[in-house]
Amino acid sequence: MSVNRTELLKEKGEQMQNYNTIILSNQEVSPGYFRMRILAPGFGAKARSGQFLMFRVQHLLLPLLRRPFGIFRVGLLPPDCEGMPPKEYVEILYKVVGGGTRIMSELHHGDHVELLGPLGNGFTSGAVKKVKILVGGGIGLVPLYMLASELVTQSPVRLLMGGRTRDDILAVTEFERLGVETYVSTDDGSLGEEGMVTEALKRKLVRFPDAEVYACGPMPMLKAVRDICYKRGVSLQVSLEAHMACGVGACLGCVVKGAAHTEETPQYLCCCKAGPVFMAETLDWGKIDTDDKSCGGCA
Amino acid sequence: MTTSKMANLKRPNLSVEVAGIKMRNPVMPASGTFGYGEEYTPFLDLNQLGAVVTKGLSLRPKAGNAMPRITETVSGMLNAIGLQNVGIDAFIRDKVPFLSRFETPVIVNFFGNSLEEYGEVAARLNDISAIAGVELNISCPNVKQGGIVFGTDPAAASEVVSLVRSRLQKPLIVKLTPNVTDITVIARAVEEAGADAICCINTLTGMSIDVRSRKPSLANKTGGLSGPAIRPVAVRMVYQVAQTVKIPVIGVGGIVNAMDALEFLIVGATAVQVGTANFIDPTAMISVIDGIEQFCIDEGMDDIHQLIGSLQL
Numbered sequence: 001m002s003v004n005r006t007e008l009l010k011e012k013g014e015q016m017q018n019y020n021t022i023i024l025s026n027q028e029v030s031p032g033y034f035r036m037r038i039l040a041p042g043f044g045a046k047a048r049s050g051q052f053l054m055f056r057v058q059h060l061l062l063p064l065l066r067r068p069f070g071i072f073r074v075g076l077l078p079p080d081c082e083g084m085p086p087k088e089y090v091e092i093l094y095k096v097v098g099g100g101t102r103i104m105s106e107l108h109h110g111d112h113v114e115l116l117g118p119l120g121n122g123f124t125s126g127a128v129k130k131v132k133i134l135v136g137g138g139i140g141l142v143p144l145y146m147l148a149s150e151l152v153t154q155s156p157v158r159l160l161m162g163g164r165t166r167d168d169i170l171a172v173t174e175f176e177r178l179g180v181e182t183y184v185s186t187d188d189g190s191l192g193e194e195g196m197v198t199e200a201l202k203r204k205l206v207r208f209p210d211a212e213v214y215a216c217g218p219m220p221m222l223k224a225v226r227d228i229c230y231k232r233g234v235s236l237q238v239s240l241e242a243h244m245a246c247g248v249g250a251c252l253g254c255v256v257k258g259a260a261h262t263e264e265t266p267q268y269l270c271c272c273k274a275g276p277v278f279m280a281e282t283l284d285w286g287k288i289d290t291d292d293k294s295c296g297g298c299a
Numbered sequence: 300m301t302t303s304k305m306a307n308l309k310r311p312n313l314s315v316e317v318a319g320i321k322m323r324n325p326v327m328p329a330s331g332t333f334g335y336g337e338e339y340t341p342f343l344d345l346n347q348l349g350a351v352v353t354k355g356l357s358l359r360p361k362a363g364n365a366m367p368r369i370t371e372t373v374s375g376m377l378n379a380i381g382l383q384n385v386g387i388d389a390f391i392r393d394k395v396p397f398l399s400r401f402e403t404p405v406i407v408n409f410f411g412n413s414l415e416e417y418g419e420v421a422a423r424l425n426d427i428s429a430i431a432g433v434e435l436n437i438s439c440p441n442v443k444q445g446g447i448v449f450g451t452d453p454a455a456a457s458e459v460v461s462l463v464r465s466r467l468q469k470p471l472i473v474k475l476t477p478n479v480t481d482i483t484v485i486a487r488a489v490e491e492a493g494a495d496a497i498c499c500i501n502t503l504t505g506m507s508i509d510v511r512s513r514k515p516s517l518a519n520k521t522g523g524l525s526g527p528a529i530r531p532v533a534v535r536m537v538y539q540v541a542q543t544v545k546i547p548v549i550g551v552g553g554i555v556n557a558m559d560a561l562e563f564l565i566v567g568a569t570a571v572q573v574g575t576a577n578f579i580d581p582t583a584m585i586s587v588i589d590g591i592e593q594f595c596i597d598e599g600m601d602d603i604h605q606l607i608g609s610l611q612l
């Protein structure tokens with residue numbers, strides 16, 4: 001009478017898994033920013049752009065909870081010796097902001113780590129051939145790389161990338177190598193144009209009024225992007241952050257306010273399960289918390 | 300454990316009975332850390348657990364608190380989820396069919412904002428055959444009586460347990476809050492009011508401040524502390540309660556591995572719940588079960604009951 005677990009997983013189409021694995025490399029690519037490749041056989045075939053993983057920093061319970069990170073990309077490395085299969089990896093790109101990411105930055109090739117993933121709801125690819133504009137603020141660039149690599153096969157893709165200084169502008173040449181036209185702005189003008197990435201978005205939307213927009217970055221930037229798109233009736237998908245404990249929809253700690261939210265009848269959506277990518281119109285922009293805490297992606 | 304070692308040994312009996320509910324082992328999830336069971340099926344087989352305990356349910360769906368709802372503290376976490384849940388009707392309609400596909404007993408955790416609500420939910424749950432037992436969360440304020448928390452006052456605790464008892468034929472576990480001066484007073488009150496078992500502890504109320512913004516880390520200002528930080532407090536309370544009452548006690552608070560669980564069993568808990576550790580390692584409960592079994596083998600015990608309450612003073 002009792003159900004078999006393998007059948008159940010097939011029935012539910014569950015893809016996530018806990019990987020007990022090792023680090024392949026962990027390098028500082030810009031002051032305070034690191035790229036870590038982690039061995040993860042089978043991960044690439046399951047992962048979609050916009051999804052994330054929960055990283056267990058170390059086996060000791062310090063920090064206690066896993067930390068969420070976007071999937072920057074997945075790929076293959078040549079095997080250590082001939083005749084072996086290539087090594088499948090998942091790569092994350094992270095900024096050192098606190099205790100957990102500090103410890104991560106000190107990990108090395110061969111260190112044992114655990115990751116849970118791929119998790120959450122990713123981006124949807126939108127209409128073929130329509131221009132796609134990706135807007136990234138600082139570390140918010142992370143989920144856009146895999147998205148761009150999926151979109152370039154079917155549509156023209158443009159990246160608008162903003163950061164505080166040149167140090168916060170990451171991986172732009174890699175986007176260019178995909179064939180993405182990139183545009184950079186910094187608050188201090190140390191790279192690209194001086195000013196806000198949202199100004200560039202307005203200009204692009206004049207040229208491509210029926211473009212589709214995808215954005216990830218600090219909450220003030222997302223709000224500005226949303227206002228611009230809303231006024232022009234442009235389709236927008238955003239990737240959000242929230243404080244997470246489980247990453248799988250069990251703790252209900254990671255909610256954001258939905259479009260139907262009111263003080264009397266609250267509507268909370270689970271960021272790890274319904275998100276982290278949301279269609280902009282499903283969210284309550286009037287009241288989404290602009291608190292710094294809800295935008296760990298701030299550059 | 301290694302299969303070669305297994306082959307030579309008879310497996311110890313880990314099965315226990317709590318409040319009349321038979322469990323294949325003494326390990327189950329703590330309410331609110333395991334969703335409605337479904338969330339963790341990609342990582343473990345529910346049939347391996349002693350029981351499944353659901354997220355706390357109420358008469359009507361509850362939206363929960365504003366965010367941020369969680370923050371990490373030293374060896375622990377604070378949460379103020381606000382008991383968000385789908386409500387009893389949606390639970391029966393959407394979640395029970397899934398849970399009833401497993402052999403594992405299902406324990407439904409529930410709460411109310413008034414005596415009437417507690418009574419009504421109890422009556423609704425009584426009719427559902429797929430539910431093996433209920434766990435009554437009395438850590439909630441009674442909104443009709445000045446917000447006094449049922450579980451902090453022996454008379455209020457007794458009243459709510461008696462009422463639920465009168466509406467429910469199923470096994471009744473009462474979950475105690477640690478935010479009291481003397482937990483044994485409450486334990487005795489709920490035993491006398493008709494509880495079949497006691498579960499302790501729920502989270503300890505705490506607070507944390509973001510010093511730069513001068514704001515509380517949680518929107519709700521205060522939250523419930525869980526995780527390894529609370530384990531010594533939980534072990535002490537389980538010990539005191541087990542000394543006080545005759546009904547079985549379920550120990551919960553900060554269990555991450557088998558050694559942690561053993562502490563609770565040794566001071567007198569018949570079973571244990573694993574909460575926050577599920578977030579850190581979704582297979583934590585399986586490791587706890589395997590580790591308890593291995594410990595029994597290493598200590599030459601053929602039954603877990605040789606361990607329960609074996610504290611040497």
Ligand SMILES: Cc1cc2nc3c(=O)[nH]c(=O)nc-3n(C[C@H](O)[C@H](O)[C@H](O)COP(=O)(O)OP(=O)(O)OC[C@H]3O[C@@H](n4cnc5c(N)ncnc54)[C@H](O)[C@@H]3O)c2cc1C
Nearest residue numbers: 067068069070093094095098099100101142241242243296
């Ligand atoms: C879905 C998702 C994807 C993410 N992707 C990336 C990514 O690709 N690269 C990256 O560098 N970061 C990413 N983050 C943010 C990252 O999880 C946090 O920076 C990290 O958890 C901080 O850990 P810590 O121990 O170093 O900091 P802590 O010591 O825990 O905190 C330091 C500071 O970071 C803030 N913080 C902690 N956790 C979070 C969180 N979950 N979200 C926002 N702020 C937080 C705290 O409020 C505090 O101000 C993502 C977050 C989410 C929810």
Ligand SMILES: Cc1cc2nc3c(=O)[nH]c(=O)nc-3n(C[C@H](O)[C@H](O)[C@H](O)COP(=O)(O)O)c2cc1C
Nearest residue numbers: 329330331355436500501525526552553554574575
């Ligand atoms: C996110 C979260 C949600 C919880 N929700 C409930 C709940 O709905 N009902 C309840 O009785 N206890 C709830 N608890 C308390 C746990 O069941 C448990 O008593 C407590 O966390 C201590 O155990 P731990 O240290 O192993 O987590 C919750 C705990 C956490 C961390």
Ligand code: FES
Nearest residue numbers: 247249252254272
């Ligand atoms: S992080 Fe636990 S529900 Fe989203």
